[in-house]
Amino acid sequence: MNAWVRKEIKDSIRWLPIGMVLMVALIWYLLASQSPNFFAWRAESLFTLAWFVSAIFATFLGLANYLPETWGSARGFLVQRGLSLHRIFVIRAVVNLAVYLIAMLVPLGALAVFRFVIGTTTAPVSPIQVVPSVVVVLFSFSFYFGAIAVACRPCRWYGSRLFPLLASLAVPLAAVPILSLPKMLIVCVFAFSLGIIGMLLLAASSRVAFLRGPSQPAPSRTRNISLYEKCMMLAAVLVATVLVAVFFASIFNNSYSRVYHSVGFTKEGMPWLIETRYIVKNGSGEQLHEAKFAISESSEDVDSKPDVQALMQGIGFSYPWNYSENFWDMKYVGSFTSADGYPLHVMGFRGLLYVYQLDALQHSRLIAVVVKELVGDAGMQQAPFEQTPRLLTNGSNYPPVLTGLAFSDRNPSSTRKPLGAGSFTIAATDGIYYVDLDTSKIKRLLDSNVRAYSYSSVANGTSDSNKLAVWDGSSISMFQCEGSALNGPFQIGERITTLSTPTDFGSKLQSGDVQFDYRDPDNWAIAIGYSRRNMVKQKVEVARSIQKEIQHYTTTIPESLSVVNLNAMKREVLIAGSSIPPIVLATTGTIAYLLGDEIPELFSYLRFLVAQALLSGIMATLAARWRGLSARQVASWCAGGFLIGLGTWFLVLSIYPRAVYTKCPACNRNRRIEGEKCESCGADWEPLTPLGIEVFEQKNLDAEAIEDRIVLSQST
Amino acid sequence: MRYRIVAGSNVPIFRQIADQIARAVATGELKIGDSVPSVRQLARDLVINPNTVAKAYSDLVASGILETQPGRGYFISKRRQVFTKTERLRRLDETIDLLISQSVSLDFSASEVLERVKELFAQKLCVVPE
């Protein structure tokens, strides 16, 4: 066995450089994009690319080791030895896993070491960011098993041969929740266990495929393929159906890149909700779409109010940052002064705030590390106190639209001149802080919860930094500010007014945005819009004061206009979407519900879903009958068709081999060629009709006689 | 003596061996009591299946040319007739049939053939013709 192990090591080690080069190329690509490309710095970009590379390498490794063995007589040579195929499979799996891990993890480890060495001085990165990539690399080993199944299952290349790779695709999906770890711990544990089960399943089915090898699907067998392989094919069919459905849904779907709501007022002071969507129409470019809705009771046709003006900038029900907050990455902090990216503030681990200066070439450089009540210099990495990781709020609560993008302005330009890093004001969840790097002082300007904030806007999209509105989740306060947040020193002065914003969203409220227009103490308007996580329920509250007369308006944006529904409105999208296997829709719907999302789209799918389930059942029945299955099997596949969807048809065809019939001489009806008895009449197979030229020596050469003779002659 | 066989010839291998031994006995190359190679030895020499040799030997035993002594091998036996007179005649006739047809096709007369048969008989068996 040792010689065999040596052979396997020799065979697979030659693929090691290929994997290494792939992985190094990927890391090089990431390192090369060292501009302030926030996405490239994040763990998930490394994760995605590592997934891609490791999937390719694992597939390659499996095919390279197993495919040549299916050519010509190689398999006979492999099989015919006193070493069981099972053992060969295990030896290979271990050796190849080692090669795979070395090829994938050594470069990742080198990256981690590199990041540890350079620390955070050039970019907000840390060695721990490679951890999700390591996890996805581990899970991507499923592609190795998939590739073995591809190599060993003797199906047609244009048939179901490549399907195991689709099943393999499902396994690394289990690694995805790790990217949002602190929040989704339970989901993560659940997904990991599913992923491990999937991996074991794939390993088992590829083992069976290898053991049975090309002998497996005799053209017509009543014996089924193994349960493992059935599961694998089921997973593959589910993945394939989902991919196809999503592909067609995305073809028909006009994707909405951004949706803003803003509030405008008529001359009479009646507020109007103005909805603006930027639509990407099937990838053919961006279009602007605008709609207006009356907020107040006295609803009139919007078109009869030509002088409706948008006083406010967009109220952000826009998508929150795509960067989900996670355990691995540092958090980008919304600071009053960093709206345009100069400088860059990043919340690191252990409650440290990193301040980066971006130069003209867009290279970042760490200039300061800020702890709660101490401002250190760039060299200081250790925090004197580490118990306050949530000191400063993170960027995701502050969508960029809040401070930067102007309504109806396609290419928002900076309205503030870039600052030096000398001082800045920053919003934390527990207040607003002024940081002066020159004097190493942090001053708390406002002692209050901060869920959202805004400067007063003046006409044409600029803002007035002397007026600040802060929403603490239950009320909005307006403050008169002294000095400038831009130029420091900055002071938050007296509270001008406070309005309570009752909300029925409760704990599920995820994001909110404030807009604020201030003319003088008697004339101002405030709007706050907030939404739940899934953006289905969005609400706008408006308060305005005209000559000290304060009016409150509140309205819920119709669900039909919610971002989710906008995406799902077209019927073609519904049809394509409902061809997602019902079992998958039900599972994801349940998970979404458990996570607190509402699932209204499921109901719009329903009628199509029923139609497609029926169609699937019929097709599955036909396929099962075509394959000559028994009545009970046909019935269960019909039921399976309802659950598994349109792919069932293909699943049945790929699981069961083609039925071949021949005429039974006894009853003259068709019978399966592989059965020992005729299904109709129970007859055995009759001996072939003699050709009249057979020569059979009845008395077989008696072995003993032969031996006797030889022994006899030997003894002479 | 040297045995040689040709595979794929008109005559099956076992008969080639039997013929060679029979001829050797007839020409006196092998004498009564001489041993022939063991089955295994001959099979190895000729690169043929031992069973083929065994078959040849057992045919020769049957026709009385060889005899087997258990534990010692095969020997040329004393001439003894194992066939009846009629059987012997029948076997001879078979061969003469062939001879006659060949002679006719080659345009030999009966007397010419007889003459030739006598000559060759004398040559092969080294006996003076009467």
Place this chain on the structure above:
Amino acid sequence: MSKLAIEAKGLTRYFGTKPVVQQVNFAIPVGSVVGLLGLNGAGKSTIIKMLMGLLEPTRGSCSLLGVESMSLGPDERSRIGYTIEGHFLYSGMTVRAAEALQADCFPKWDSLLYQATLQRFGISPNERIRHLSRGQRAGISIALTLSSQPELLILDDPSLGLDPVSRRALNETILSFMEPGGRTVLISSHMLDDIERVTDRVMIMTEGRIVVDSSLSHFVSRLSIWTCECSEPLDRVQIPGLVSRRQVGRQSSFVVVDVDEDAQQVMYRLGGNTVRQEESTFDEGVMAYMSRSRSASSLIPT
């Protein structure tokens, strides 16, 4: 009591809707050297692959050394030697490394035998397999197979492309393999001379069925060749036991199995006094069976 080394019962295999092996039955006792003959595509390799458990029978069963072929385990396999059609080897290895790998997988490995067999084929152990000639590769393949000291040897067309010297070496090797007794060989080959020399029993396949299963001498003794001159076309003539016919000019020859009165009558009616009868040789007999399947459609009595 004689044990069976190989057994097939109702062995049938389809490729798609095409039957390649049809209800084959045979039993090979321990101690036989059996030749499996047939045209390319007659089903020899398919039978051997099914015997080796490389291909699953559509129905029926076969077993080696008393173990069902599809469930041969490492223990049984190490008692079986199998040279593969085309002599597949891991060509990147040296001859010595190939031995090390194989020795590792077979408990009864005989290194001396390996060296001896290599010598017979004139191969040095340090050469890399991919640099060797076809004959030498065959030699290694056979050496690798035999040195595991199997009880049962299955050779799938081992002499394909071998020069006469290598073929002789192969025959010698097979025969010396048989010497210890208690061993069995199944050879599929197209080399009729080799088969005639080495085997004691032949099986001939045509179109997926076994039509001859007999010792060589018995097989030959039941065949006869008839020739006659006849001007009329003979295609429609029915002769009982007719295996094949050839026609060169006016001269027709028939290979007939178990000639009886009827057949003789038909023959004499056709050819009158030009009819002659000869014994068939092994070659002619096998050829007759093989060529029969080429023109089978016109010969099968309906």
